[in-house]
Amino acid sequence: MSSAKTQPARGMRDFLPADVRKREYVIGVIKQVYERYGFEPLETPAVENIETLMGKYGEEGNQLIFKILKRGEHEKTGEADLALRYDLTVPLARVVAQYQNELPKFFKRYQIQPVWRADRPARGRFREFYQCDVDVLGSKSMVVEAELIAAASDALVALGFNDFVIRINHRQVLTGILDQAGVERAKHDDALIALDKLEKVGSRGVDNELEARGINYGARQRLLDFFAVKSVERAMHFLPDERVVKEIEAFNEVMLGRLVEFIGAHEIGASGVDDLRQVLQFAKASGADRRIKLDPTLARGLAYYTGVIIEINVNDLPGSLGGGGRYDNLVGMFLGKDVPACGFSLGLERIIVVMSERNMFPADVVSAPADVMVTIWNEDSVGESIALASELRSKGLRVDLYPEADKLAKQFKYASSRGIPFVVIVGDDERALDQVAIKNMQSGEQRLVDRAGLGTALSDLGLRVRTGELRRNKGMGKDDR
Amino acid sequence: MSSAKTQPARGMRDFLPADVRKREYVIGVIKQVYERYGFEPLETPAVENIETLMGKYGEEGNQLIFKILKRGEHEKTGEADLALRYDLTVPLARVVAQYQNELPKFFKRYQIQPVWRADRPARGRFREFYQCDVDVLGSKSMVVEAELIAAASDALVALGFNDFVIRINHRQVLTGILDQAGVERAKHDDALIALDKLEKVGSRGVDNELEARGINYGARQRLLDFFAVKSVERAMHFLPDERVVKEIEAFNEVMLGRLVEFIGAHEIGASGVDDLRQVLQFAKASGADRRIKLDPTLARGLAYYTGVIIEINVNDLPGSLGGGGRYDNLVGMFLGKDVPACGFSLGLERIIVVMSERNMFPADVVSAPADVMVTIWNEDSVGESIALASELRSKGLRVDLYPEADKLAKQFKYASSRGIPFVVIVGDDERALDQVAIKNMQSGEQRLVDRAGLGTALSDLGLRVRTGELRRNKGMGKDDR
Numbered sequence: 001m002s003s004a005k006t007q008p009a010r011g012m013r014d015f016l017p018a019d020v021r022k023r024e025y026v027i028g029v030i031k032q033v034y035e036r037y038g039f040e041p042l043e044t045p046a047v048e049n050i051e052t053l054m055g056k057y058g059e060e061g062n063q064l065i066f067k068i069l070k071r072g073e074h075e076k077t078g079e080a081d082l083a084l085r086y087d088l089t090v091p092l093a094r095v096v097a098q099y100q101n102e103l104p105k106f107f108k109r110y111q112i113q114p115v116w117r118a119d120r121p122a123r124g125r126f127r128e129f130y131q132c133d134v135d136v137l138g139s140k141s142m143v144v145e146a147e148l149i150a151a152a153s154d155a156l157v158a159l160g161f162n163d164f165v166i167r168i169n170h171r172q173v174l175t176g177i178l179d180q181a182g183v184e185r186a187k188h189d190d191a192l193i194a195l196d197k198l199e200k201v202g203s204r205g206v207d208n209e210l211e212a213r214g215i216n217y218g219a220r221q222r223l224l225d226f227f228a229v230k231s232v233e234r235a236m237h238f239l240p241d242e243r244v245v246k247e248i249e250a251f252n253e254v255m256l257g258r259l260v261e262f263i264g265a266h267e268i269g270a271s272g273v274d275d276l277r278q279v280l281q282f283a284k285a286s287g288a289d290r291r292i293k294l295d296p297t298l299a300r301g302l303a304y305y306t307g308v309i310i311e312i313n314v315n316d317l318p319g320s321l322g323g324g325g326r327y328d329n330l331v332g333m334f335l336g337k338d339v340p341a342c343g344f345s346l347g348l349e350r351i352i353v354v355m356s357e358r359n360m361f362p363a364d365v366v367s368a369p370a371d372v373m374v375t376i377w378n379e380d381s382v383g384e385s386i387a388l389a390s391e392l393r394s395k396g397l398r399v400d401l402y403p404e405a406d407k408l409a410k411q412f413k414y415a416s417s418r419g420i421p422f423v424v425i426v427g428d429d430e431r432a433l434d435q436v437a438i439k440n441m442q443s444g445e446q447r448l449v450d451r452a453g454l455g456t457a458l459s460d461l462g463l464r465v466r467t468g469e470l471r472r473n474k475g476m477g478k479d480d481r
Numbered sequence: 482m483s484s485a486k487t488q489p490a491r492g493m494r495d496f497l498p499a500d501v502r503k504r505e506y507v508i509g510v511i512k513q514v515y516e517r518y519g520f521e522p523l524e525t526p527a528v529e530n531i532e533t534l535m536g537k538y539g540e541e542g543n544q545l546i547f548k549i550l551k552r553g554e555h556e557k558t559g560e561a562d563l564a565l566r567y568d569l570t571v572p573l574a575r576v577v578a579q580y581q582n583e584l585p586k587f588f589k590r591y592q593i594q595p596v597w598r599a600d601r602p603a604r605g606r607f608r609e610f611y612q613c614d615v616d617v618l619g620s621k622s623m624v625v626e627a628e629l630i631a632a633a634s635d636a637l638v639a640l641g642f643n644d645f646v647i648r649i650n651h652r653q654v655l656t657g658i659l660d661q662a663g664v665e666r667a668k669h670d671d672a673l674i675a676l677d678k679l680e681k682v683g684s685r686g687v688d689n690e691l692e693a694r695g696i697n698y699g700a701r702q703r704l705l706d707f708f709a710v711k712s713v714e715r716a717m718h719f720l721p722d723e724r725v726v727k728e729i730e731a732f733n734e735v736m737l738g739r740l741v742e743f744i745g746a747h748e749i750g751a752s753g754v755d756d757l758r759q760v761l762q763f764a765k766a767s768g769a770d771r772r773i774k775l776d777p778t779l780a781r782g783l784a785y786y787t788g789v790i791i792e793i794n795v796n797d798l799p800g801s802l803g804g805g806g807r808y809d810n811l812v813g814m815f816l817g818k819d820v821p822a823c824g825f826s827l828g829l830e831r832i833i834v835v836m837s838e839r840n841m842f843p844a845d846v847v848s849a850p851a852d853v854m855v856t857i858w859n860e861d862s863v864g865e866s867i868a869l870a871s872e873l874r875s876k877g878l879r880v881d882l883y884p885e886a887d888k889l890a891k892q893f894k895y896a897s898s899r900g901i902p903f904v905v906i907v908g909d910d911e912r913a914l915d916q917v918a919i920k921n922m923q924s925g926e927q928r929l930v931d932r933a934g935l936g937t938a939l940s941d942l943g944l945r946v947r948t949g950e951l952r953r954n955k956g957m958g959k960d961d962r
Contacts, residue, residue: 005533006576006815006816007530007579008525008575009526009529009530012528014523014525014576014580015523015524015525016576017521017523017590020522020523020524023524036877036880037874037879037880037881038854038880040498040501040850041501041505042495042497042498042501043495043496043501043504044489044495044496045494046527046597046609047490047493047547047565048489051486052486063552063553066549066550067549067550067556068547068548068549068565069548069549069559069561071545071547077559078550078557078558078559078560080550082490082547095487097486098487098488098495099495099497104898106883106884106895109498114527116528127528128527136884139884139885141884141885143857143863143867143885146867147882147884150867150871282863282864282867285864285865285866285867285868285871286867286868286871287871334486335487369516369589373519376624382624382763382766383763384766385766386624386627386628386763386766389767390631390766390768393518396517397517398518398519399518399519400519401518401624401628402587403619403624403625403628404620404622404624414585414586417586418585
């Protein structure tokens with residue numbers, strides 16, 4: 001009986017057990033990789049004071065924030081004093097300002113929590129969704145960018161992705177290009193919005209939009225000359241075999257050269273190009289350079305980025321698997337002085353969509369809810385069954401206990417429906433002989449074993465009597481196996 | 482600079498890394514135990530349609546629900562259409578009604594998520610806090626109560642608790658007692674509110690409150706005769722040694738006898754006493770009976786419980802570590818037909834408070850954020866350091882990389898401040914010899930090893946080159962070690 005009364009709120013989702021296990025697997029792998037890079041976990045409240053969030057995400061963002069009514073006598077004023085977390089970056093900036101004396105000089109944190117946006121729900125777009133953020137605060141060094149790129153790349157590889165491309169660009173490089181092309185500063189945002197559509201609408205389309213947005217003919221020609229050459233394929237997805245790696249390396253070299261040439265002595269722009277060169281050089285040391293492609297058309301919105309910007313894409317997903325960049329001024333909005341910062345955010349829902357479509361989840365992620373089910377023979381043997389279940393659990397097995405004395409056929413049917421591989425039966429005959437029967441639910445085979453040897457017998461049947469460690473395997477990446 | 486601008490919202494908390502690790506440890510142990518009982522994870526949205534929540538928690542509950550303003554043009558109406566999750570039981574009832582055809586006949590789920598209540602914040606009382614719920618739907622058998630009690634008890638034992646008492650009672654038994662004492666039905670709630678204070682205010686105080694609430698003299702006398710005898714110590718905290726176990730067993734026997742005597746032929750009450758007797762008998766099979774004490778004064782609010790009610794206490798905490806009971810009618814509010822249900826909820830925040838005060842966390846729960854830190858000697862050796870960090874990470878070590886070329890003393894100081902036990906240095910001399918230096922940050926000792934043998938050397942120094950499995954140890958209970 002699905003009715004409006006029992007559905008989750010619009011754009012939000014219930015996660016039944018199989019869904020939760022998939023989500024926990026992905027989160028576990030990402031956490032494990034981020035911990036290897038020395039990142040530490042942070043959690044902030046779902047609810048923030050409304051002033052903390054308002055004005056941080058632009059006009060559109062303000063409208064998409066879920067606002068919470070004042071309580072008690074103030075409820076009828078219709079005013080809001082609290083709001084739901086909209087991203088993980090603004091709360092991080094608040095935390096850094098609030099606890100600056102307790103935090104290390106370089107604060108490396110990851111944060112994997114839901115955020116809420118009152119967007120119109122659509123396929124793959126939800127009003128409650130998780131962000132997996134990783135950020136470094138306190139250093140302007142490009143080592144930070146290189147580490148973030150390597151960590152995000154490692155996380156995706158650990159999840160089984162092999163065909164993603166990491167596109168990088170730089171906000172100052174964009175400024176340099178636009179200045180040198182002769183676009184006045186006031187029109188930079190307009191020009192970037194138009195250029196961002198190059199892949200979708202082509203040179204002609206971009207030219208029309210640039211014109212409509214009031215960019216003069218000369219600037220348009222210089223921009224399109226720079227961007228719309230054949231070598232600037234915007235998306236380049238690939239399996240990183242040696243030939244492609246060489247191609248991409250050569251491509252990046254050519255692109256750096258073209259940037260140097262076009263930007264020339266433009267100071268801000270040239271310093272951005274130097275940053276990009278360094279990121280490429282540092283990424284070589286970790287091997288992440290094999291997937292990085294310089295892409296001068298990458299803009300990634302304009303909110304708070306100030307330096308390198310990054311986006312990771314795969315072919316079969318519109319939009320990105322994740323993105324990030326440097327934002328050296330955001331913490332200053334809370335702290336009154338700037339703290340250099342750079343971060344990257346993986347999109348959990350998109351990763352799960354692609355992994356599900358490609359069947360990338362290991363078979364045991366959505367395993368049976370129990371290793372074995374203990375039946376209840378009759379009202380008199382309830383205690384016996386509870387004791388048996390209790391004993392097997394103390395050995396580390398996951399044991400379901402059928403909750404009622406019932407027909408055995410019904411109990412078997414229930415075990416089958418839950419996919420539980422083995423069922424243990426203690427009937428009157430077995431009890432008299434101090435034995436129990438084990439039924440293999442797949443083969444239907446049933447055998448008797450001594451009551452005392454049940455744990456060993458189950459383990460021989462392929463059910464390792466697991467220790468806690470083994471049970472926690474599930475969050476591991478494939479590369480760990 | 483702590484200012485109102487950077488503080489979390491009132492009654493809510495930021496969790497810095499050491500806090501998150503403690504919380505994740507406790508959640509990990511609880512999950513592991515619940516999985517051993519065949520429970521499966523469920524997650525529901527933080528936000529529910531407001532009708533889903535209103536009217537389910539009584540008048541006081543309605544006022545404590547955080548309500549979310551309508552969006553867009555409707556924002557100015559000041560109306561709310563959504564609300565924040567207030568507990569995990571009502572969403573569970575909604576889920577069972579919504580997905581009844583997809584869920585197994587007996588739905589055993591655990592759910593560990595935050596809830597929000599606009600309570601006045603106080604010590605240990607927050608506006609955002611986690612509940613750890615475990616529920617079984619679909620069976621009226623007392624095996625369910627016994628399993629829930631055993632699971633919650635196992636979880637607390639796995640966390641290191643040994644001195645808790647599990648108090649049980651039954652709503653029908655309360656009805657029977659009050660009926661037989663001559664309290665009219667309309668006054669039952671009043672009488673229970675008064676009786677609930679027996680431990681705090683004594684017989685005289687309860688008598689006064691009963692009188693004030695309009696309970697007649699005869700009924701008051703009969704109630705106080707029944708409750709206010711010496712053998713009914715309300716709280717009985719103990720280490721379950723054999724002597725105490727025998728005492729508690731004898732106590733429960735006596736109490737069952739007194740209930741039978743007092744309730745007599747009162748049908749509903751007598752059936753409740755039978756349930757309690759069964760729970761005690763079944764709990765004996767799992768060993769959980771050693772901690773169970775029958776307590777006829779236990780009332781646990783009156784919202785939706787219909788049968789057995791349960792509460793777990795320790796001496797050094799006012800309030801409970803957790804509680805629960807049977808609620809056979811709640812799902813019917815969504816589904817239109819009743820589904821038997823019973824659940825238990827552990828209070829994460831209270832567990833953490835007691836564990837912190839008692840120093841119950843294993844030492845490695847709040848470990849260093851990394852096993853080793855790699856330094857950066859100078860601008861020319863950045864790549865070398867990145868490559869080294871990358872190599873150690875691929876071996877499963879958690880490696881922090883100092884992000885900048887800097888004075889070595891500063892880099893050591895930073896490693897110290899983060900508690901990282903080992904630091905690796907690749908200076909010019911070392912590079913020339915293809916060696917690296919390892920500094921033990923505790924002893925100050927520094928030694929040279931071959932570059933190729935670094936992984937082995939670190940492992941010899943007591944830093945196991947951990948596999949993914951070992952890293953995931955942290956969630957384990959002590960009983961697994």
